[in-house]
Amino acid sequence: RSVSLSCKGKINHLIRLPEFFRRYHPSFKGVIEEIPVWGADRMGSGGNASRCELNNGELHIVFGGQLEPGRGVDVLVRLAKRLKEERQSVYMHVFGDGRLRDLVVKEAGNEHGSRLIYHGKVSRDEYLEFIRDLDVGLVITVPGVSVPTFPSKVIDYFVAGKPVLAFVEGASDFGYIVENVARAGFSADVSRIEDMYAAILRIKGKTAGAECSSLTLMGQNGRNYFLQNMEVGIVVEKLLSRVKLMLLKKK
Helix, strand or coil: CCEEEEECCCHHCCCCHHHHHHHHCCCCCCCEEECCEECCCCCCCCCCCCCCHHCCEEEEEECCCCCCCCCCCCHHHHHHHHHHCCCCCCEEEECCCCCCCCHHHHHHCCCCHHHHHHHHEECCHHHHHHHHHEEEEECCCCCCCCCCCCCCCHHHHHHHHCCCEEEHHHHHHHHHHHHHHHHCEEEECCCCCHHHHHHHHHCCCCCHHHHHHHHHHHHHHHHHHHHHHHEEHHHHHHHHHHHHHHHHCCC
16 A cells, blocks of 8 residues: 655655654555645746846845735735835735735835835736746745645746745745755745844845856756656656556566
8 A cells, every 4th residue: 555645856855744644644554655746837948037137136025825814924024024124125025815915905005115015916827927027936834833834836936947935834844945955045944033034135145246146046946946856747757657666566
């Protein structure tokens, strides 16, 4: 017998999902097969390269999804307030709708240099176009979650060739994969506001001069990681090969 777990990326880099499964199913004696999340390469040759050399040192971050409790929206607003207070030239572009929409609208509507720009709910095609034209993709989860997660929104960022800021719970190795395996951005524990803020400033430091090339490279790394591990054709091919191998072993 075997069980398939939807997970994330290269198997030899994954440690938490098998442990999590066995913790809740200690009597299971079969083989665990790990299947990465997948997506289609809707942008062909990739998104626009980083245009930080045109931004005069500004950093434009994209965050899209449901504006609901448990989606990191409150963390997003706290970070935007901090950026405004310290007059950092970092702007967060938010897309989506939900029960916390008013929280986002309130911060976006603040005068005197709000760092949060709310675009509302747009079509998927429009959203993908915005991703192509902005600098960095943002992923935020919530602290205190014991189940390891792999936010699927990173697929759009990887496909577009954009660096990623991954602010995730301690139970997940998603941030480790983004920063140390894919080498496609920076990560921080979502329960530590100072670490998240430092990660934003760290990536902003790569928007000027020669550092622009390293920002572009991170985006390319993310896209390459997607094409090698998460593109739907690759995932299906690997899955079928594993199934064939298991069937051969049964003969």
